[in-house]
Amino acid sequence: MIEATLCFPLRDGGDAAADREVLLIEKRRGLGEGWYNGPGGKCESGETPRECAIRETEEEVGLEVSDLEKAGELRFLLDGEAHTFCHVYRTRSFAGEPSVSEEAYPEWIPVDDVPYDRMWDDDLLWLPGVLEGKTVAGEFRFEGGEPLDEAAFVDHDLEWDVSF
Numbered sequence: 001m002i003e004a005t006l007c008f009p010l011r012d013g014g015d016a017a018a019d020r021e022v023l024l025i026e027k028r029r030g031l032g033e034g035w036y037n038g039p040g041g042k043c044e045s046g047e048t049p050r051e052c053a054i055r056e057t058e059e060e061v062g063l064e065v066s067d068l069e070k071a072g073e074l075r076f077l078l079d080g081e082a083h084t085f086c087h088v089y090r091t092r093s094f095a096g097e098p099s100v101s102e103e104a105y106p107e108w109i110p111v112d113d114v115p116y117d118r119m120w121d122d123d124l125l126w127l128p129g130v131l132e133g134k135t136v137a138g139e140f141r142f143e144g145g146e147p148l149d150e151a152a153f154v155d156h157d158l159e160w161d162v163s164f
């Protein structure tokens, strides 16, 4: 099973709470290519998920994130077998400006305009709550064989307000 991370940096875009923005990436290669997601990727051996989220965010968009708050644990199953376990973080603390890398085009996007139609199908179920400050544990079942991003999303279970 793959252990992976996602990190969602947040900032105030304007005066109103409604103007909050999240840093998303348009993924340029690999799993989920062409779709939007948070920066993130697979954990390396000996690395904690938190360290992974920090490293991947730096590598993909050049942003140094800190004070990561754990917001979710997502379990993705493919054809009944555990495929990926994803740790989700959010943070309002970061240094630097996002920049394009070989892996990602970064973009600050108003929280109300997140392009769910250009993301993984499961994102619409858990990301709005995570961006509102909730915590979530979810299991998402896909069918149809590898690669995961061509499999069909069939069903899920979600639990909110989980303590990590």
Ligand SMILES: CNc1ncnc2c1ncn2[C@@H]1O[C@H](COP(=O)(O)OP(=O)(O)OP(=O)(O)O)[C@@H](O)[C@H]1O
Binding pocket: 004, 005, 006, 029, 030, 031, 032, 037, 039, 040, 041, 042, 076, 084, 086, 120, 122, 123, 148
């Ligand atoms: C099934 N539903 C899903 N919904 C939302 N996000 C999903 C996801 N399934 C995987 N993810 C995330 O997608 C990234 C791929 O990881 P990533 O290491 O970038 O994959 P890629 O194949 O490009 O590998 P390398 O770049 O070679 O390491 C990683 O953050 C992972 O958490």
